Amino acid sequence: MSGNNGTNHGKNGNNGESLFEKQVFTTGEAAEICKVSQQTIIRCFDAGRLKGFRVPGSRFRRIPREELIRFMKQNEIPTDEFAHGKKKILVVDDDPQIVDLFKDVLGRDDRFEVRTASTGYDAGLLTNEFKPDLMILDYMLPDINGNVVCKTVRENDKLHAMKILIVSGVVNRDEIDDLLSSGADDFIKKPFDIEELLARIASLVEV
Secondary structure, X not given: OOOOOOOOXXXXXXXXXXXXXXXXXEHXXXXXXXXXXXXXXXXXHHOOOOOOEEOOOOOOEEEEHHHHHHHHHHOOOOOHHHHOOOEEEEEEOXXXXXXXXXXHHHHOOOOEEEEEEOOHHHHHHHHHHHOOOEEEXXXXXXXXXXHHHHHHHHOOHHHOOOEEEEEEOOOOHHHHHHHHHHOXXXXXXXXXXXXXXXXXXXXXXXX
């Protein structure tokens, strides 16, 4: 069996790496995270319920991060601690299709934790509670315009580090300049290219 080899005691892996920041886990580490016995993890692995690979030339099993998270969600094991170190993104848009797109694209990216709001009011509440690293903001909301949200955010000293990316169909250069002068850090036009969007996001939150 893949006994103790590589098993970490406590929360630190090799080179001071947090256990939850690792990309590949031993069965012992997976057991510690899931709060079950190592034998349970080994049984699930051998039965194909938890997928991974064996180290060449040995019987040691290894489990990729995304597979462990999938397994935990499937078995209703809390994955909150995996959010540690992720960049928090708040998507503010009243178009359900756009919101679903962001949730799908960003939710599959292990670098990000995503929340959504459909009004400026809800965005304000969530901003204070969630403390996002980045707000992706639609210019035209049902209750307020994006430039007002930008100004409100920039007047809050506690949110000075939060980045704001405006996403809108606005093409008027003066309006874009007004948004940027109101406190937005970047602007991307709808419809947008997903790869370009992800590159802009990664640049803004420095991942």
